[in-house]
Amino acid sequence: AQSVTQLGSHVSVSEGALVLLRCNYSSSVPPYLFWYVQYPNQGLQLLLKYTSAATLVKGINGFEAEFKKSETSFHLTKPSAHMSDAAEYFCAVSGQGNTGTASKLTFGTGTRLQVTL
Amino acid sequence: NAGVTQTPKFQVLKTGQSMTLQCAQDMNHEYMSWYRQDPGMGLRLIHYSVGAGITDQGEVPNGYNVSRSTTEDFPLRLLSAAPSQTSVYFCASSLQVNTEAFFGQGTRLTVV
Numbered sequence: 001a002q003s004v005t006q007l008g009s010h011v012s013v014s015e016g017a018l019v020l021l022r023c024n025y026s027s028s029v030p031p032y033l034f035w036y037v038q039y040p041n042q043g044l045q046l047l048l049k050y051t052s053a054a055t056l057v058k059g060i061n062g063f064e065a066e067f068k069k070s071e072t073s074f075h076l077t078k079p080s081a082h083m084s085d086a087a088e089y090f091c092a093v094s095g096q097g098n099t100g101t102a103s104k105l106t107f108g109t110g111t112r113l114q115v116t117l
Numbered sequence: 118n119a120g121v122t123q124t125p126k127f128q129v130l131k132t133g134q135s136m137t138l139q140c141a142q143d144m145n146h147e148y149m150s151w152y153r154q155d156p157g158m159g160l161r162l163i164h165y166s167v168g169a170g171i172t173d174q175g176e177v178p179n180g181y182n183v184s185r186s187t188t189e190d191f192p193l194r195l196l197s198a199a200p201s202q203t204s205v206y207f208c209a210s211s212l213q214v215n216t217e218a219f220f221g222q223g224t225r226l227t228v229v
Contacts, residue, residue, distance in 0.1 A: 009157065032215040043121075043207055043220030044160075051215065090159060096215045103167055103214050104175065105150065109159035 002027040004091045006108035014116055019063075019078040021111045023091035026072065033074040034092040035065055038110075044090060050074060061085070086115045119143050123208050123221035130198040130228045138193040138224050140208030146219075148211045149191040153177065153204040154223075160207065166191055167214070198228045 007022040025031055032051055036044040048059025055067045061084075065076045074091060091108040124139045142149065150165035152175075162175025166185040180202060182194040191210075195202060205225050211218040 006159075034218075036218075041223075043222050044209075044218070045220075046217045049217065094214045096213070103148075103173070104162060104165065105209075105211075105214055105218060106162065106176075107152070107160040109157060 002029075002031065002093050002095065002104070002106050004033075004093050004106060004108040006091050006111050008111055009109065010112045010114065012114040012116060013081045015083055016080050019076070019081045019085065019113065021076040021089050021091075021113065023065075023074045023076065023108060024072050025074060025091075025093045027093055027095065029095040032094045032096060033065075033067060034094075034105075035059065035063070035074075035076050036090045036092060036107075038088045038090065040087075047076070047089070081113075081115045083115050083117075086113055088112045121208055121210050121219050121221040123206075123224050125224060126222065128224060128226050130195070130226065132198060132200060132228060134198050136195050136198065138195075138206055138208075138226075140191045140193065140221060141189050142191075142210040142219070143189065144210060144212075144219065145188060146210035146212055147188070148214050148216075148218075149185065150175070150209050150218075151181070151183065151191070151193045152207045152209065153202075154207060155204050163193065163206075195226075200228045202226065203228045
């Protein structure tokens with residue numbers, strides 16, 4: 001089985017402050033991990049993904065995430081928040097393959113990021 | 118480049134009615150899936166397909182059917198709508214399950 005847990009359904013930061021969104025995963029196979037962003041009334045867009053090539057992954061819009069196997073974590077960070085970062089962020093996990101649990105892409109419950117002046 | 122196209126965008130159904138949500142992609146993706154999004158619950162997988170002719174259940178399949186007769190299309194059928202199926206539905210496609218998923222704009226369904 002595989003799952004992700006996102007700690008904190010709402011996170012509020014000031015513009016210019018560090019953004020930290022937490023994600024812990026559980027997987028019985030080597031995981032592929034993703035962060036997606038959803039702006040109001042839109043579908044999801046990929047921010048970044050981990051595919052075992054490098055533990056520190058850089059994505060779009062200045063976001064990055066670090067895969068830590070010992071902590072089963074894949075937290076999303078951005079050094080300086082911008083008003084345009086306000087959105088809902090989803091962590092997701094999959095395996096690789098065409099059968100069983102490995103063939104599912106499973107999402108967390110999401111974290112809504114609010115950016116204040 | 119259309120990407121993933123979902124229709125309709127909005128739908129109101131009466132309890133007991135049936136309907137089909139359409140999903141089409143033009144990227145020749147093998148993997149397609151349907152999710153429902155409810156407040157506080159994230160995206161929950163309804164059904165998915167790893168290729169034409171192959172479908173499987175996700176975590177919340179009850180009340181829904183799918184088929185995948187072509188690579189491009191992956192319709193979701195509600196057999197007998199219930200108020201608990203009021204939700205926003207998203208279709209997604211990707212080359213494989215572990216590559217970038219592209220999402221449609223969603224269908225907002227209300228069952229009264």
